Structure formats: structure tokens, C-alpha cells
Amino acid sequence: MRNIILITSKEIKTYFASPMAYIVGGMFLGLTWLFFNTSIVPGESNPITESNVRGYLEPTTLLFIIFSPLITMRLFSEEEKLGTLELLLTSPVKDWEIVMGKYLASTVILISTLLCTFFYVILISIYSTPDFGPLLSAYLGIILYGIATLGVGVFASSLSSNQIVSAVVGIVILLLLSFLDSLGAMIDGIPSTIFNEIALNYHYGDFTKGVIDIRNIVYYLSTASVFLFFTIVILQMRRWR
């Protein structure tokens, strides 16, 4: 645990020391602000309703497809490029501790950026009386969604020493995972169910309706775990290569 915390805090410090953090964070907040504004219907007696929450949080899930790989792209690519991976892998630290340390850092970064959007929730509660149930469950959903996409991003980062390549690979995997349910809608039978169950978006809908289904939580957590496991495998393959 000590090693994980050590790596996590180092990665967070490094992330916020680079201008990248503020560009990506600013972009994210700017876009969510835009989504929030377009979801407000002016002229109505109750201009902000909880459907606004769905209105701005749902497109935000799509933002993660780009946002998460941008957070995670340097985690392993940079180590490989600088050669510091060799130091890390020869330190008395287990491979899974390295992966978890880096992954946790990216989750802290993502959640802290997401917390900034709580500003919109404050606005909503000032101008209307929202139903906090669906609001909070939507936030839980979006955090879980983010956690899963970060797992994919960490995995992509372990594949290449080039950050751009890592980001692109991450985005491609996430695009595939996100839109599998559209593919599922085109066909029917068992393949359709399989596509739907694998799709990232398919499991998000319930959260915005205020339904917290344990299956959806398990889905996001296991997606993250599977990709983190792949990352550990990649690290070990690197040793045996």
C-alpha cells in the first residue's frame, strides 16, 4: 500500500506540474459548461430541472473517450521514453503496485476535475428544487464510467513509448467500446445482447434515472480491472521479451 501511495502522489504532482493538466482540465470544464448551458430551456417557469443533469452529464460521458486517454497517456509511455521504467521495474516494488499507483493517480485527477462541475449542481439548487436522488446517482454513474475509461487509457499507455500513439490507441478502444450498443441495436438475438452488455454507454442510462443497479457498478469496475490486468501482463511481457 505504501508503494502505491508513493507512486500515486508522485504521478499527481508530475501531472499538475505540466501545462497539459490545465489545458485538458480547462477544455473539459469549458465543454461541460457548454453542455450545461444548452440543456437550459430559457423562458420556462422552472428553467433548470433535473433533466438538465441528464442533459449535461450524458454528453460528458462521451468527453471521457478523449479526456481519459489524455490523462493517462504519459503514465507508462513517458517512463519508457525516459528509460525510467527500468529503474521502476528494478526497484523492490511489485508490478501490480506500479500499475495501481499510476491508475489511482489518474482517478484522483479525473474525480477532482469532475468535482469542479459540482458548481452546476449548486446553480441548479439555487434556481430550482432538484431531485437529488437521480442527480447523485448520475454522478456516481459518471465517476464509474470515468474509472472504466481510465483503465483502458492506462492499458493503452503501456503499449507504446510515444504518448500520441498511446492516446490514439486509447481513444480507438474507447470508441469501439462506447458504440458497440449501436451495433447491437442493428442486429438481434444473442450477439446483440453481448454487444449491449460490453458497451460502455449501455450501462450508463440507468444511473441518470436514479436507478443504481449493482450489475452496472460491477460492469464498470470489472472493465477497469480487466484492462489493468492486461497492463500488468504487458509489463511482464516486457520483462520476458
Place this chain on the structure above:
Amino acid sequence: MIELKNITKYYGDFPAVTNISFKIEKGEIVGLLGPNGAGKSTTMKMITGFMPPTSGELSVGGYDIVTQSIEARRKIGYLPETVPLYTDMTVYSYIEYMGLLRGLNKKNIKSKVDNVIEICKLEDYRNSLISKLSKGFRQRVGISQAIIHDPEVLVLDEPTIGIDPNQVVETRQLIKNLSGEHTLLLSSHILPEVSSICERVLIIHEGEIAASDTIKNLSSLMSGKNKIEADIIGSPQSIVTELEKINDIKSVEFSINKSSSEFSTFTIETEINSDIRSEISKIIINNGWGLIRLQSIGMSLEDIFLQITTSE
């Protein structure tokens, strides 16, 4: 402290290291010597646990590097050839992070880092970003991270490569000072470096150990012969004919001195345990030639190295 038994490493189908075995005792200072691509770095990467051998047994401090990797790695300080550094960190925070990663306590980390910074003479650069440092200073930061946790075994891969001559001398001195407390394995293709720092040399050639001994033993063992150098005034051809009459002489070669045409320099190879300098001087005087210099020289590490790596 370090023990390799029949270690082989393949990269795909290519054998980088084949069936090498050696043992390094506690406190020894050993140089791993070989031309580029001989398998030095591969060997070090296996010792430090970066990659496992394809076959064979490798242990550090009694711990198997594959099955008890974490315990073994705890004992090692390692400076890879590329000197990996987080360039966006300051010298202090980098060394601190590496120390904590190697298991040092948060409580006494500060005094440890300060101590290492002093040893490596980095005081003036404590809070500088590593990206702003010159190659020589980066090398010192690299060495600092290798010794921060006081490892029993220190593995340095080409520690003086790519830095300017002044800094090479300083870095070598630094390594020499360290050698007292650690078991040290150092790789190099620069011979004087190895002969000035190390007690024992392992010569590695095409993935195999070609020789392993102290420098002194190697030079006498290797050769089976001794060398004498002499500057003599006189006709070179007749000098060679006369000298070759001496029993123990194996060969005589001469080169005409370019700076002064007065004398020629002769290199005379003799049997190992015979000193024939007095006989040579007698012959020179009897023939009326002029003797300027007569010197016995052992085989240098260069000679040994060339002999081993070319004769096979």
C-alpha cells in the same frame, strides 16, 4: 554476493549471453569488460532483475532473482547505461522519490538525501530541475539514486560514457570512493577505467566469459611472455639479428622513431620468467651501439583484451 550459474539469455532466436557462470564475493570490485554488443548490459539487466534469464540460476545476496525478486532487488543499486531520470523533477525530489521507492523511511529520508547529495557534490544543484543539468551532473544524479538506499550491491552500466574528460576523472574518483562499502560491478569498454578502479576483471566476448581474474594475474597468465622496450642507436637490422641470438627471446620488432632519427624503438617479447635486460645491454655495448632506454613492461589490459577478443 552475486552468483550466476549457466545463465543463457535469448532475444528471440538471438543468443545475447550463452551459458555464463561467475561469482562475485562480498566487497569485491569487479569490472565487466567487453566490446560493444558483447552482452555486458544484458548480463547486468538480468542481475538487477529487469529481465529474467532464459535459463540458468541467478542469485543476489542469496535470493533468487526470479522467485525472490523483491528481496533480491532490495539489495541492489543500479545505474542503467541510459541514466534514466525524471527530467521534470528537481535533483532533491528525484533522489528522495527513488529512495522511498527503494524502501527508505519517510522519517530519515531527508538526512539520507542530504548525505548522498554531499557525496556526489550536487549541493549547488539541489533544487535545480534535472532537465537543466549537464550530462556529467546528470550522471552524478544517476549515481545518487543508485546509492541512496545504501545497497549491498552496486551495479553501474558504463558509468562514464558520454561525459567530458574532466568529469570522467571526477566520476571515476567518486566511484572509487564508493567502492569501499559496496560490492561493485561495473561495466565498461574503456580499459584504463577498469584497470584503475577494479580489482578483478571479467572479460565477456560474444556472450561468453572469455577470462576472469585479477588484472595482475591476467597479464602474466595470458601472455606466457613478457615485454621489453628499448631505444637503441645503431643500424636496426643488425641489432635485430644480434638480439635474436639470445635464447629466451621470442620476437623482436622495431619502429623508427619519427621525432628523432637517432634511435629506433625495439619491442622485444621474451619468455615469462626470464629477465634478459642485462644480456641485452651487454650485446649493445659489445657492438658499440648506444643504449638510451631499456624497460620491462608487463602486458597492458589493452593487449590482453585484444588477445582474448581476437584470438578466438
